[in-house]
Amino acid sequence: MNYQWNFAAVFEHTDALLHGAVGTLRLFAICLVLGLSLGLVIGLARYARHRLLNWPATAFVEFFRNTPVLVQILWFYFALPMLVPFEISPLMAAALGISLNSAAFSAEIYRGGIQSIEPGQWEASRALGMTGLQAMRRIILPQAIRRMLPALTNRAIEIFKMSTLASAVAYVELLQQGKLIASLNFNPIETYSVIALVFFVFLFPLVRATYALERRLAKGD
Amino acid sequence: MAEPLLRTIGLRKSFGEREVLRGIDLSVAPGERIAILGASGSGKSTFLRCLNFMEIPTAGSVELGGRMLGAERKRRDGGIDRVYAEPELTRVRQRVGMVFQQFNLFPHMTALENVMEGLRTVKGVKAPAARERAMAELARVGLADHAEQYPARLSGGQKQRVAIARALAMDPELLLFDEPTSALDPELVGEVLGVIRSLAEEGRTMLLVTHELGFAYHVATRVIFIADGEIHESGTPDEVLKHPQRERTQAFLARHREFSL
Numbered sequence: 003m004n005y006q007w008n009f010a011a012v013f014e015h016t017d018a019l020l021h022g023a024v025g026t027l028r029l030f031a032i033c034l035v036l037g038l039s040l041g042l043v044i045g046l047a048r049y050a051r052h053r054l055l056n057w058p059a060t061a062f063v064e065f066f067r068n069t070p071v072l073v074q075i076l077w078f079y080f081a082l083p084m085l086v087p088f089e090i091s092p093l094m095a096a097a098l099g100i101s102l103n104s105a106a107f108s109a110e111i112y113r114g115g116i117q118s119i120e121p122g123q124w125e126a127s128r129a130l131g132m133t134g135l136q137a138m139r140r141i142i143l144p145q146a147i148r149r150m151l152p153a154l155t156n157r158a159i160e161i162f163k164m165s166t167l168a169s170a171v172a173y174v175e176l177l178q179q180g181k182l183i184a185s186l187n188f189n190p191i192e193t194y195s196v197i198a199l200v201f202f203v204f205l206f207p208l209v210r211a212t213y214a215l216e217r218r219l220a221k222g223d
Numbered sequence: 224m225a226e227p228l229l230r231t232i233g234l235r236k237s238f239g240e241r242e243v244l245r246g247i248d249l250s251v252a253p254g255e256r257i258a259i260l261g262a263s264g265s266g267k268s269t270f271l272r273c274l275n276f277m278e279i280p281t282a283g284s285v286e287l288g289g290r291m292l293g294a295e296r297k298r299r300d301g302g303i304d305r306v307y308a309e310p311e312l313t314r315v316r317q318r319v320g321m322v323f324q325q326f327n328l329f330p331h332m333t334a335l336e337n338v339m340e341g342l343r344t345v346k347g348v349k350a351p352a353a354r355e356r357a358m359a360e361l362a363r364v365g366l367a368d369h370a371e372q373y374p375a376r377l378s379g380g381q382k383q384r385v386a387i388a389r390a391l392a393m394d395p396e397l398l399l400f401d402e403p404t405s406a407l408d409p410e411l412v413g414e415v416l417g418v419i420r421s422l423a424e425e426g427r428t429m430l431l432v433t434h435e436l437g438f439a440y441h442v443a444t445r446v447i448f449i450a451d452g453e454i455h456e457s458g459t460p461d462e463v464l465k466h467p468q469r470e471r472t473q474a475f476l477a478r479h480r481e482f483s484l
């Protein structure tokens with residue numbers, strides 16, 4: 003093994019990499035907000051007793067948990083435009099696929115978190131005269147979110163990593179830019195090494211923060 | 224006799240096939256303190272929980288302040304059900320406070336925030352006024368100096384006193400206590416009973432499920448004994464606790480005396 007590593011060729015394309023990083027962060031931000039908030043709505047709907055809320059939410063969760071995100075993204079990009087009267091950009095297709103998948107998974111986290119709160123908390127809230135929504139907002143969710151934080155930050159990390167799937171529809175993000183650089187310079191070895199390293203630099207602090215958070219929450223209870 | 228504050232008429236409650244309350248008629252005058260006794264599973268908790276509609280009665284009706292709660296709805300078979308709308312129930316629950324055996328404090332809030340919560344969220348009281356009122360209630364139960372503590376840092380007795388303050392802050396016309404001292408270590412029972420006694424001295428109207436017969440004897444104005452979901456015997460503490468007329472009441476009291484020896 004005496005391969006001559008040559009990273010200089012990769013760093014000639016720092017601009018392209020920065021461009022990709024911005025694309026990754028943009029997609030991450032969109033999917034994080036959409037996925038986790040839609041997940042909350044669906045999680046609440048799954049918790050609801052009413053069949054009209056419960057059933058569609060369950061169907062949604064099962065559908066998006068049991069189909070690959072990559073297939074969803076490709077489907078949104080190639081098939082959805084046949085059904086809707088507007089164009090689907092690579093960003094839209096990727097954001098839809100990743101957000102809906104994250105919503106399905108986080109819905110389960112929310113539902114489990116809410117169910118883990120003792121019934122006595124509902125009772126005490128109702129006995130004070132709170133409506134169901136007030137009890138949920140003031141008493142149940144604040145406690146549930148605390149318990150769910152570790153699982154939700156794991157979701158965030160997954161979302162970050164899933165963003166690379168957007169390269170399948172040529173959305174400009176880190177991996178997509180890597181592919182481009184690698185094919186221009188015929189240096190996939192160095193390029194993908196750099197890409198992997200960039201992801202690590204972004205994600206490592208996030209993961210450390212999660213550990214710290216888990217420790218702190220464990221102490222609080 | 225004064226107009227009753229609360230009246231139940233033929234109150235029934237079933238869980239599936241099992242009929243737990245089989246027609247309870249009870250009238251509670253303002254200022255009355257009614258101790259409710261009965262064996263485990265006789266329906267004491269279910270009865271209390273029907274009064275603030277934590278459980279919806281299957282049949283019969285409840286009057287609060289002379290007004291019958293709920294609305295009539297005709298059944299297919301010609302009978303009549305009572306249905307209760309959510310807004311009416313939240314109003315009723317503000318007027319009928321409840322204290323639980325397990326306290327059920329909100330663990331993510333300080334003692335003060337626990338007491339303020341109903342005022343802020345349900346009554347829409349502004350923070351400064353709610354804080355002032357909550358502090359006054361904490362002082363009444365002797366916990367003004369624990370206002371900033373989280374429930375996890377309080378003893379069982381202190382938790383229950385905060386829970387009482389939380390109920391009092393809503394200005395309830397009637398207080399329901401469901402075995403408020405049963406979850407407490409014996410040495411902490413006294414401080415909670417002391418608070419309830421002081422509320423009695425203020426002339427508050429209350430219904431109290433308890434196994435503390437001595438306390439019931441001294442504090443209640445009336446004692447009722449529930450068996451099989453019915454009021455089996457009712458009277459003054461002296462009548463029911465000292466001179467019970469019916470066999471099952473006598474047997475129950477005998478068992479409890481043995482137990483407390």
Ligand SMILES: Nc1ncnc2c1ncn2[C@@H]1O[C@H](COP(=O)(O)OP(=O)(O)OP(=O)(O)O)[C@@H](O)[C@H]1O
Nearest residue numbers: 238239241243261262263264265266267268269270
């Ligand atoms: N939500 C419910 N679903 C089904 N059955 C119930 C429910 N709540 C109470 N029951 C049943 O109703 C009966 C009366 O219960 P309740 O809690 O009112 O008794 P209690 O007199 O308070 O007893 P204890 O002294 O043990 O607290 C019991 O047999 C209980 O199992």
Ligand SMILES: [Mg+2]
Nearest residue numbers: 267268269401
């Ligand atoms: Mg009970």
